[in-house]
Amino acid sequence: MSDLLARLGVELPVVQAGMGGGISRHELAAAVSEAGGLGTICTLPPDTLRGELRSARERTSKPIAVNLLLPFARRAHFEAAAEADVVVTFWGGPRRRTAGPWLHQCGSVAEARAAHAAGADGVIVQGVEAGGHVRGVEPALELLARVRDALPSGYPVLVAGGLADARDVRAALDAGAHAAVLGTRFLMSEESRARPAYKQRLLEARETVLTELFGFGWPAPHRVIWNEAAERWLTREDRTPGWLRALNRASAPLGRLAFVERLAARVPPSPSLPLLSPLPPTDGAPKALLDAGPLYAGESVARIQDIRPAGELTRALAGS
Numbered sequence: 186m187s188d189l190l191a192r193l194g195v196e197l198p199v200v201q202a203g204m205g206g207g208i209s210r211h212e213l214a215a216a217v218s219e220a221g222g223l224g225t226i227c228t229l230p231p232d233t234l235r236g237e238l239r240s241a242r243e244r245t246s247k248p249i250a251v252n253l254l255l256p257f258a259r260r261a262h263f264e265a266a267a268e269a270d271v272v273v274t275f276w277g278g279p280r281r282r283t284a285g286p287w288l289h290q291c292g293s294v295a296e297a298r299a300a301h302a303a304g305a306d307g308v309i310v311q312g313v314e315a316g317g318h319v320r321g322v323e324p325a326l327e328l329l330a331r332v333r334d335a336l337p338s339g340y341p342v343l344v345a346g347g348l349a350d351a352r353d354v355r356a357a358l359d360a361g362a363h364a365a366v367l368g369t370r371f372l373m374s375e376e377s378r379a380r381p382a383y384k385q386r387l388l389e390a391r392e393t394v395l396t397e398l399f400g401f402g403w404p405a406p407h408r409v410i411w412n413e414a415a416e417r418w419l420t421r422e423d424r425t426p427g428w429l430r431a432l433n434r435a436s437a438p439l440g441r442l443a444f445v446e447r448l449a450a451r452v453p454p455s456p457s458l459p460l461l462s463p464l465p466p467t468d469g470a471p472k473a474l475l476d477a478g479p480l481y482a483g484e485s486v487a488r489i490q491d492i493r494p495a496g497e498l499t500r501a502l503a504g505s
């Protein structure tokens with residue numbers, strides 16, 4: 186495991202990925218950290234983030250990470266995130282914004298080099314198998330090998346994408362990863378705040394699609410399972426229609442999550458309305474998002490057959 190994580194007091198080489206839209210909050214992050222891994226609270230408005238971090242601290246004295254999505258992070262987000270033990274950033278030009286330990290999730294060698302040059306304490310390389318928003322364009326272990334070759338030996342490189350069980354974690358570590366980062370597997374835990382029916386759909390799913398469909402306010406590729414909106418709008422080649430991509434691109438300047446959230450509160454989500462935002466069906470979100478919103482999941486969803494307590498999962502993934 187990386188010296189960085191060991192120094193922080195993380196005992197197991199298992200990191201729970203920050204999952205936005207409110208999926209990974211204090212319950213999940215604290216359960217993973219308390220079990221010896223590193224739990225991550227997702228990007229949230231700054232005051233909510235502070236509250237979530239406080240609640241996580243009440244449950245565990247172990248380190249907690251906070252994830253920020255760079256397109257939406259303002260100074261107040263960084264100030265709130267700086268209270269965490271680790272800040273993990275994603276999507277866009279890496280730049281040091283907080284003094285403490287900082288990891289940046291990357292999808293290419295160029296991006297990993299940029300993060301290293303910007304002073305990141307480590308990088309997470311994301312493979313194309315990943316769930317949620319996907320920066321990677323090649324399999325995770327291939328990118329891992331190329332990034333390790335490109336960066337100084339010993340520099341912490343963690344890997345994300347397609348990992349679901351202890352064998353996958355072992356293979357990632359054997360390939361030189363300093364830790365394994367898992368999203369979809371932890372979404373399928375008791376503590377994640379995905380709606381129970383969303384978890385149920387993932388239990389039944391075998392297939393994912395990499396798309397730009399749910400890009401209103403944030404036109405970026407993401408991996409989801411099929412639902413009514415995906416069936417309705419994606420063409421036979423799994424393509425988002427050109428006009429819909431153009432609409433999503435035009436909406437990018439509005440792309441503050443707060444704006445998209447306000448809009449979503451006013452316009453009831455419907456699979457037939459082409460205002461398909463990146464907000465997933467969390468337990469507090471309208472039920473209609475199950476068919477009108479993104480059901481983010483990675484390719485590993487085909488191999489995940491249960492919903493388990495996150496602490497138990499963390500220990501099992503680490504083989505301990």
Ligand SMILES: Cc1cc2nc3c(=O)[nH]c(=O)nc-3n(C[C@H](O)[C@H](O)[C@H](O)COP(=O)(O)O)c2cc1C
Nearest residue numbers: 202204205275315316317346347367368369481483
């Ligand atoms: C539901 C979901 C939401 C995600 N949201 C974020 C996010 O807000 N920030 C981020 O850095 N990564 C996010 N990711 C991507 C993860 O960081 C990670 O790359 C991915 O989950 C790894 O692939 P896996 O899902 O196969 O484990 C998300 C992934 C999922 C499944």
